[in-house]
Amino acid sequence: MTPADPALADLDEAALVEACLAGRPGAFDLIVERHRRSVYQLCYRFVANHEDASDLSQDVFLRAFRGLKSFRGHASLSTWLYRIGVNVCLNRVSVKTPPSESIEEQQFVDVCAQSPADRLLQEERGARVRAAIAQLPPKQRATLILRMYHEMSHQEIADVLGGSVGAVKANFFHAMGNLKKLLGGFEP
Amino acid sequence: MNHLKPEEIVDIAEGTRGEASAPHLSTCDICRAQLREMRAMLSTVSNVDVPEPSPLFWGQLSTRVHGAVAAERPRRSWADLWTWPRALVPAAVGIAVIVAAVILGSRAPIQPGPAAPAAAFNAGNNADALDAPDDPSLNFVADLTANLDWDAASEAGLTGGGSAEHAVTHLKDAELRELARLIKEEVARSGA
Ligand SMILES: [Zn+2]
Numbered sequence: 023m024t025p026a027d028p029a030l031a032d033l034d035e036a037a038l039v040e041a042c043l044a045g046r047p048g049a050f051d052l053i054v055e056r057h058r059r060s061v062y063q064l065c066y067r068f069v070a071n072h073e074d075a076s077d078l079s080q081d082v083f084l085r086a087f088r089g090l091k092s093f094r095g096h097a098s099l100s101t102w103l104y105r106i107g108v109n110v111c112l113n114r115v116s117v118k119t120p121p122s123e124s125i126e127e128q129q130f131v132d133v134c135a136q137s138p139a140d141r142l143l144q145e146e147r148g149a150r151v152r153a154a155i156a157q158l159p160p161k162q163r164a165t166l167i168l169r170m171y172h173e174m175s176h177q178e179i180a181d182v183l184g185g186s187v188g189a190v191k192a193n194f195f196h197a198m199g200n201l202k203k204l205l206g207g208f209e210p
Numbered sequence: 211m212n213h214l215k216p217e218e219i220v221d222i223a224e225g226t227r228g229e230a231s232a233p234h235l236s237t238c239d240i241c242r243a244q245l246r247e248m249r250a251m252l253s254t255v256s257n258v259d260v261p262e263p264s265p266l267f268w269g270q271l272s273t274r275v276h277g278a279v280a281a282e283r284p285r286r287s288w289a290d291l292w293t294w295p296r297a298l299v300p301a302a303v304g305i306a307v308i309v310a311a312v313i314l315g316s317r318a319p320i321q322p323g324p325a326a327p328a329a330a331f332n333a334g335n336n337a338d339a340l341d342a343p344d345d346p347s348l349n350f351v352a353d354l355t356a357n358l359d360w361d362a363a364s365e366a367g368l369t370g371g372g373s374a375e376h377a378v379t380h381l382k383d384a385e386l387r388e389l390a391r392l393i394k395e396e397v398a399r400s401g402a
Pocket residue numbers: 212213214234238239240241242
């Protein structure tokens with residue numbers, strides 16, 4: 023899915039969105055190419071498995087395409103996509119309990135600079151943390167994911183999820199407390 | 211004793227607020243323990259990466275999204291005429307007939323009677339005009355009428371042969387003149 027028009031690659035976000043709205047071939051493909059990794063990672067953190075994260079990612083981009091006219095450039099395109107992503111994921115997780123990761127998925131973690139024992143330990147640790155995060159109540163989960171892995175400020179998270187900055191911080195606090203309980207005696 | 215609020219513990223743990231701004235910490239074991247736990251959890255949670263999918267996955271995702279988006283794009287063409295609201299069908303047929311009348315008016319009259327317009331356009335008198343490859347207006351009319359299913363048109367309210375003409379001739383004179391003017395403008399604008 024390389025863009026048909028090489029000049030598209032030089033466009034900034036707003037111009038790229040305009041190009042999409044004008045129906046320029048390849049414009050939306052380029053948006054997908056630029057943001058697919060972060061959108062997938064957001065979805066993966068919600069559901070902790072590749073298959074659902076893949077479906078959710080597709081859904082996020084499809085909804086983004088449908089709602090492109092409503093993107094006004096007040097936020098960055100990535101923040102806007104996160105907002106859609108969080109909504110899509112929250113809708114999904116409210117009707118589906120996340121399955122845990124398969125061994126195959128855990129083995130994809132890139133930790134090539136470690137000894138096999140350390141690598142195994144880190145893989146296990148990562149998988150346990152991801153699985154525990156995916157069991158948090160949806161809003162706490164969203165808050166923790168956006169804060170810890172997508173570098174969003176508490177204010178930005180409040181904009182995405184609704185509510186006050188204080189409520190976001192309280193959610194974050196409780197998310198961490200619940201995560202500690204979910205991890206049980208696990209020592210990081 | 212007022213313990214620190216969750217927001218305050220978060221701010222201090224994240225470093226956006228100094229411990230010195232919360233003197234309560236120095237006297238409360240509970241709040242100090244909460245702060246310690248928060249810091250430990252921040253460390254535990256950070257640097258936990260998402261497993262990297264197969265390198266082929268990204269292209270597959272793009273292809274899937276591309277396909278889903280392509281399926282969303284509206285595919286309107288004259289062949290989709292029957293997906294239009296039924297009330298618009300007689301109007302579309304009428305406009306096609308008027309376009310033909312405006313364009314062909316000085317060359318040959320539209321065949322009246324039961325013959326469908328498509329058949330009328332293919333009559334010998336107009337064959338040369340319709341064969342002209344560089345006349346987009348004629349192509350427009352020919353495309354439109356060629357895609358018409360006259361049984362369906364009849365169901366849509368165009369009863370009997372010649373009803374398109376009927377629909378047009380039942381416009382008031384002023385409406386007809388205005389419609390003809392608009393169509394002439396459109397034809398001129400499209401460079402016909
Ligand atoms: Zn206290």
